[in-house]
Each structure stands twice: as C-alpha cells, then as structure tokens.
Amino acid sequence: MNASELPLRAGPVVCARGLRMEYGRGPALVRAVDTVELEVSAGETLAVMGPSGCGKSTLLHLLGGLERPSDGEVWLARRRIDRLTENALARLRRGAIGFVFQAFHLMDELTAVENVELPALLAGQSARSARRRATELLEQVGLSDRADHLPSALSGGQRQRVAIARALSNEPLVVLADEPTGNLDSTATLDVLRLLDSLRSAGQTLVIVTHDARIAATADRLISMRDGAFVEETRLTHGTTKRLGELAGLEG
Amino acid sequence: MSEAVGVSIRESSQGYQLRVVQEVLLALLAAEPSHGYQLRARLQLALGPLAASLNAGQVYVTLTRLERAGLVASERVGQTDRPDRKVYALTAGGQARVAEWLTDTSWPKPAPAEFHLKLVAAAAGGLADPVRLVDAQRHTLLAELAAVQRAALAEPDDSLAGLLLEGVVLRLQADLRWLEACAGYWTATKGR
Numbered sequence: 001m002n003a004s005e006l007p008l009r010a011g012p013v014v015c016a017r018g019l020r021m022e023y024g025r026g027p028a029l030v031r032a033v034d035t036v037e038l039e040v041s042a043g044e045t046l047a048v049m050g051p052s053g054c055g056k057s058t059l060l061h062l063l064g065g066l067e068r069p070s071d072g073e074v075w076l077a078r079r080r081i082d083r084l085t086e087n088a089l090a091r092l093r094r095g096a097i098g099f100v101f102q103a104f105h106l107m108d109e110l111t112a113v114e115n116v117e118l119p120a121l122l123a124g125q126s127a128r129s130a131r132r133r134a135t136e137l138l139e140q141v142g143l144s145d146r147a148d149h150l151p152s153a154l155s156g157g158q159r160q161r162v163a164i165a166r167a168l169s170n171e172p173l174v175v176l177a178d179e180p181t182g183n184l185d186s187t188a189t190l191d192v193l194r195l196l197d198s199l200r201s202a203g204q205t206l207v208i209v210t211h212d213a214r215i216a217a218t219a220d221r222l223i224s225m226r227d228g229a230f231v232e233e234t235r236l237t238h239g240t241t242k243r244l245g246e247l248a249g250l251e252g
Numbered sequence: 253m254s255e256a257v258g259v260s261i262r263e264s265s266q267g268y269q270l271r272v273v274q275e276v277l278l279a280l281l282a283a284e285p286s287h288g289y290q291l292r293a294r295l296q297l298a299l300g301p302l303a304a305s306l307n308a309g310q311v312y313v314t315l316t317r318l319e320r321a322g323l324v325a326s327e328r329v330g331q332t333d334r335p336d337r338k339v340y341a342l343t344a345g346g347q348a349r350v351a352e353w354l355t356d357t358s359w360p361k362p363a364p365a366e367f368h369l370k371l372v373a374a375a376a377g378g379l380a381d382p383v384r385l386v387d388a389q390r391h392t393l394l395a396e397l398a399a400v401q402r403a404a405l406a407e408p409d410d411s412l413a414g415l416l417l418e419g420v421v422l423r424l425q426a427d428l429r430w431l432e433a434c435a436g437y438w439t440a441t442k443g444r
Contacts, residue, residue: 051436197405214421214425224387231384232387232391234391244304244420250306
C-alpha cells in the first residue's frame, strides 16, 4: 500500500479513536496518551506541540505502529493497524509510513544514497529503480553532491535531510517526524524547515511532533498537548499583511 | 475609561508610523536629493510585503510635512514628457535630525508585564486557569509566527525585506519561549 494506491477523497489518512497509552499500574499508573481523538487529512501538515513528557512522542509511535496502544484504535487510510500482526505491521511501516527521528538514525556504514535507497530495496524494488529514486530524492533535498558521502562526513542538517529523503523513499501515505530539528543549530533548522515546507506545498501528508515553534508554524494545523491530552487546536492560515506591519513595528 | 485608553493607543500607533517614515525619508535624502516616487520605491524594496501597511500617499504627505517643518526644501524640475516633479533636499535642520536619529539607541519595548499581571490576577482570584490563558496566548502568537514565516519563506535568499521578516520571527520566538516558561511556572504552582 502506498500513496499511488490511495483512492482520492478516501477520508482521513491517519485516524485515532479513543487512543490511550498507559504505563505502570495502581498509584504508579501513568497515562502517556489520554483518550486522544485525531484525524489527519490527505495533504495536511499537522504539528503537535507540548513540553517534554507530555506524551507527544508516544502518540507518534502509536500512530506509526511502533508501539501498541493500551486502548483505542489507530487507522491508516482505511485500515485499522493497532491489531495487525507484528509481521504485517513491519511491512506496513516499511511501505506506507516514513519516519524522521531527532537523532537521524542513519546507517553509519552506508553512504547517503545507500541510506536513501534502503527502504525501496527492502520493499522489493530492483536495485536500479531504487537507486534512481534515491538519486532523485537527494536532488530534491539539495544533496546531490553528497550522495557518496558517509553520514560521518555530513553536517547535522545534511544528515537530517538525508533522513527525510529516506523517509520519502517508498512514497509513504504519511511522514511522521519526531523532533526533526531537536539536534540542529539554527541554520540547519532553517534548511530542514524549508524542506518540510516544500513537502507541505507538494501535498505530502505530515505529522510533526516538536517543541520548536518555528517548525510548528509551518503546519496547516497545530495541536497542543499536555499530560497526554489535547488542550488547544489552531488552524494556521495565512495572516493579513496589515497585522504583519504591526508585528514589525511599522505600526505601534 | 476604556474608550479613552483605546483612543490613546490608536493615536500613538499612527504617530509611531509617521515618525518612522519621517526619519527614514530624511535619512534617504541625506545621501542625495530625490523625488517622492523614487523614495517610495526604496521603501517598498526594504519592506516587501510589509509595505502594504503604509498608508496610501504616506510618503507624499510626509514630505509635505517635512517641508513645512523646514527640514527639507523642494525644487520643481521640468520633464520633457511628463508633468514637473518636485525634487526634495535636506536643509541644515534636516541634516542635524538625521545625525540624531542614526545615533539614537532607544529600542521599541516588548511588553510582557501586562500578560504577566493578567496571569497573576487570574490565579489569585481563581478567575481562570493561568495555564489555559498561556495556551490560548501561545496559539495566537503561533498563528502570527506562521503568517510571518510564510511571508519570509516567500522572499528570495538575499531579500532586504526577508531580513526584516527574520527579525519579526525571532522576536515572536522569544515571546513564545517566555510563554513556555510561564506555562512551566503555573503548571508547577497548581500542584502546590
């Protein structure tokens, strides 16, 4: 299952119903995710913000099938995924979901282009078409000239862009990003921000968990999370230029 | 009472923009005499999408005021294919004013005191949950950050206006970071 097989207007790409994740029991019970209802439409970029420990990473893991919920349902496109077998879930993660992590998680002994083509190879594509796709993706993230470099020869920002290219390898239904700029300085953050914004413009469905206001501000919709639950939701549309003048101090 | 406060805020807002435009026009004229159209074009280049918040005719109105105040002097210059245009130049008084502006280090003040006091009062009187007030405020600022950032991303790399928008983005980020500190404080207080 990938984006090209998704029927148009098939409802939300990602959907959570009564989602709950609990650790421990009795007085030590922690509700990391507390009865979350969520729908992410095709082409939408959603940012989830909150202080560390609010449950946002756990939520992302549940949506991506990396962990199983204590209660509730997770749907990807029209498929319920929280009850799939381990094998089916692994297949689904490889083919339909692109993950981006704070610590990049690249294979140190593989070059940039080899890292990017890996998911396509695992999904059974021919070496040739996987390499072609990986080369295209590296171009898209502005790293064509780094294709044969090992991760150790790349800057943090470049590594994250390779990781994003890898996440796109199998044309995933959704890209799930966990603090994608958490390890980056401000220049590298800006590069990743531009890249995420171009993915948004290209219609990629994205869920980004972040505490970086700047990254969150690229989203179409923003949700704040506290103690495992959603507390505030805002649709981020383009503001008026009039208000811009006020913010810039051109009007008092 | 509240009406009086509202009026004074609006007046100072218009006065502020007027002052900024006055100062920058004088400074641009310090380089060489110029005419209204050219000055407006330079402002538009520096402000990009923010130029829309200048009032229509602001440059021309301001030049007239500056002339009346004796800070600039104008001269009519004939053109073969168009009506005459007015070329403005600085007077000695105008030059002194520019020197003063360039060395002035006063800086527009951010204003966290009001919001801070709002949280204190809300908590003290049990009027509202301060953490919720922070959440709502944060979302308002984030929506603004989103608008500014989109405008910034739309500018080419070497854009003058992009540099200004970057300044707005960074200030909003600073405010948001402070709101995070507020949320932390008032969350901790709830447990006490």
